Amino acid sequence: MQLSEMRKVLGEALAGQDGFVELRWAAKTSRGFLVEKGKVEQATVKRRAGVGVRVLEDGTWGFSSTGSRELVDLRAAIERARAAARASAARRRSKVPELGSARLARGDLENQDAARVAAIPIEEKLELARAAEAETRAASTSIRSAACGYNEIDEEKAIVTSDGADVSFRILRPEFRVQAVAEKAGRLAAANESVGVTGDWDCLFSGDRRGRMIQDAARYAVELLDAGSPQGGRSTVILAPSIVGLLVHEAIGHTVEADFVQSGSVARGRLRSRVGSDLVTLCDSGFSEHLAGAGGSLPVDDEGVLTEKTVIIRNGILESYLHNRESAAAFGVAPTGNARAWDFSDQPLIRMRNTFLEPGDQDLAEMIAGVEEGYLLDGPKNGQADATGEFMFAVQNAWRIRHGKLAELVRGVTISGVAFQVMQTVDAVSREFRWDLGSGYCGKGQPAKVDAGGPYVRCEVLLGGTQD
């Protein structure tokens, strides 16, 4: 069934319904290939499709879902959602306010990139992973094992609501990953490189990215074999765009999601107050700002609201939270297009899209020259943040900076700090900008494909390491 036809089916299911009803068709096809040590570890196609039904009744939400696209099943799902809402309405203390007006999307949104990538034969996608894995293994005699993976998530959505959203669109997000494991005298070291975009292969592999990822993964795995551990303690650091992206996503972005604000996050009650230095301007956008291909781009959110660029912090002052329709009504502002659901069976939650720090006007070399003792940090391995704004990120590549010059690589680096305090210590921001969350996903009960990035940023953090 064509997407536009699905919109019509959803519209027919809505006919005669009272109150607010939202129907969201989502069909997801994931194709994945993983090659490791010359063997195909994964060759998969996963299809999942259905309709998520959300109703607002008696001041509370009811939700149901069905894998069927038949009219009779959709109407039955609406009734189940209504019954669920009625069953919980009496127990809900704070009623959901009436949803305000929003920039609701209408029409069929074209996406030629998605069709182009989906049409590439599976043989070619598998060969991409196979050849890259072989090249990575051959890059150095110290490489003991390599793995390369290619994934793409091809999503079609149609969203129809009783108050006017009526839209369908398609998004395709390809990803590419390389891992190299090196060994020397029984000591192992691993390095990973990954990229994920919203767009086609020209975007995924722009500027010989494929070759660069292979070379970098192999080179860093080998160099990390001889790397020592850092001494733990407070330090001046220059964060690469990959770490800046993780920092602004995990440690700030989550605290300004309006549902978390209402639960009591550290950002509650701090609108219009200073949370960073003058150099800090933080945004979240449904578009790929500054550079093409940001992995979290989407034209419409899962409530049918058109996305936008939201300025969260402007020159160090907290300016806005991130909203869905419910929280926007509660705060008396317009929704920002941040309601997202992973699958048809997931309810929309407030999630980020592409979160980034605006670039500044300095050169990286100039920033390094200004550090007497410190580190340049690049390549996040993972990260989490606490309700307090305290964050933790593991870093793959950490170079010492001594007397204004880059020095040796160290391994096993973790950084921590309290986000709003660290943002106050930012004293230099580069012109260079990158989207760089790689193939990462955000988890909040359900996954979401997001991206994040920014310029190089100089600040103060706590560095984890060894103690004598």
Add this chain to the structure above:
Amino acid sequence: MDQHRLFDLCDRVLQRAAALGADEAEIAALHAGGGEVSFEKNDLNVALTDEETSFGLRLYRGGRQGFATSNDPERLDELVADAFALAGASIADPLQGLPEPRALEPVADLHDPALAELEIGALTELAATLLEGVRSRDPRASIDSGSCSASSSLRVIANSKGLRAAESSTGIGCSLFGMAVTEGQVGSFVVEGRSARRLAGFREEIEACAARFADKAVALLDPGRGRSYRGRVLLAPEATASFLTGNLLAMLSPAAIRKGKSPVRGEEGEEIAARLVELIDRPREAGRPGASAFDREGMPKADLVLLREGRLVALPYDHYEARAVARPGGSTGHAGGGVGSTPLVAVGHASLKPGGSPLAEIMAEAEGAVVVSRFSGSTNAVTGEFSGVVKGGFLVDQGQLRPITEILIAGNLLELYRSVLALSIETERLHGRLDHPWVLLDGVSVTAG
């Protein structure tokens, strides 16, 4: 959907795969339904019900594997075509293939009819009890998110070698995620949850969960500063489970060992931990959440001792990995994963055997040490190196636990196993599944902010 209908659909898929020319095929199917009441902002958020049938097909053509999934029983021909095309494009691997059927012994108490028939209204009542329990225990405790959910499922696996396995189960669970909030202060995140196979007795579990969540959250208010040192650290049961045990299990993966990506490669039969360490997997305990009679490939599950007196005495295997090392007896029943993924070795019910030391005695030996409730960081499964932040951290100060913040720990996990000083007699059951002890370790680098 009943078992008969689900097997019918699976047989149709196997027949279709054979007709296309597949040498072997395996279909896993899951029919699941249930309800959930979620929380947000200290209130009920959404009540939902759902029901879905999903399929995962693995097939082989000349040693080449293809895998596809679908949640549409009306489009199973497309499922077979997807997997068949993928296998055609793939590379042959002589180790690929499916296991022969083996006798299965059912596990008792996996299905509770009362839970299978639980209405969304009754689930909402339980959810409200959880919410009210937190509010009444301590108003400073704030729920950011959470849920109360119940499910009923039927799982079947069939393969072209005649294997047919089926199991019905039910589950109920609750989870809370949040922190304490006071005027001018936000505490650290805490997580608390319970799960069970039966409805009877779960209201008491909910009340205990609410109280524990609130107490844990409030205990982290007004944290002080710690100090940097290298030495002893005490792991609470939650950290023992997720950090100490969970990360070692990743290193015991036979696939990681085969690929040269595990620090325990070549260590089978060797002493890799202090002699008081025993690690056992018990996947068949009656009535336990997650317990099951068979694994993702339909092979019988059984207890497995992984570490005895610190020695690595066994590894977990699925069919592929057992073939890779020509293991007599084949798979140990450790093929993990759901319908939506290909089988991979997984150990789901392993815990460290409790030791002989009372917690009070261990606490006395841990004077001045950091207590780790949770570890939020990175552990490199290739090297064993770890580094990260202590969550829910305390300092043992004259026998009392004082909350502390901004503490990082670093070291090597295998060195930690060799430096285990004591395991407690006392244990804590986490999520209704397994009992884990407190563990006192030495040689950890602690960095304070």
